[in-house]
Amino acid sequence: MFYSLANPRERYDVQRTLRRQNSVYLGTGSVLYSNLGRPMLTIVADTCGRHDTLGGACAQESNTVRYALEKRYMHSCRDNYLRACAHDGRLSKGDIGPNINFFMNVPVTADGGLTFEDGISAPGKYVELRAEMDVIMLISNCPQLNNPCNAYNPTAAQVLVWN
Numbered sequence: 158m159f160y161s162l163a164n165p166r167e168r169y170d171v172q173r174t175l176r177r178q179n180s181v182y183l184g185t186g187s188v189l190y191s192n193l194g195r196p197m198l199t200i201v202a203d204t205c206g207r208h209d210t211l212g213g214a215c216a217q218e219s220n221t222v223r224y225a226l227e228k229r230y231m232h233s234c235r236d237n238y239l240r241a242c243a244h245d246g247r248l249s250k251g252d253i254g255p256n257i258n259f260f261m262n263v264p265v266t267a268d269g270g271l272t273f274e275d276g277i278s279a280p281g282k283y284v285e286l287r288a289e290m291d292v293i294m295l296i297s298n299c300p301q302l303n304n305p306c307n308a309y310n311p312t313a314a315q316v317l318v319w320n
């Protein structure tokens with residue numbers, strides 16, 4: 158999730174981003190727009206080629222519905238975002254909105270449905286973003302243990318930030 162550092166009420170807007178590029182998939186050249194219509198970031202390199210923009214973050218509720226009642230207390234991306242908001246202090250629960258699932262393969266079917274498919278990412282694949290404004294970035298390296306897309310084995314992600 159992305160927010161303007163100057164005004165965290167300005168944030169990544171999935172609908173505007175997809176409408177302006179006329180595609181549900183992101184890749185090199187995609188511009189991520191804010192809810193105020195300003196470019197926030199541009200994807201300048203992408204060695205994976207598939208990133209989900211529609212599936213949202215996993216949560217206690219979705220894990221319970223999708224997998225089993227006893228999965229309710231397993232850690233989720235939403236938990237990570239809530240924890241990051243509490244730590245940051247500029248964001249709160251109400252600021253959690255649409256996110257981008259980088260490296261996640263969620264094809265849109267011909268009739269408009271979503272399917273969660275095995276990932277096409279691999280070790281060493283990366284996405285490079287150029288910030289078009291100063292941003293706050295919340296990242297959850299999905300701790301999902303129920304979805305076979307990561308072979309039930311979440312692995313580390315590396316984040317590099319430079320000027």
Ligand SMILES: [Zn+2]
Pocket residue numbers: 214215216233234235299300301
């Ligand atoms: Zn997740």
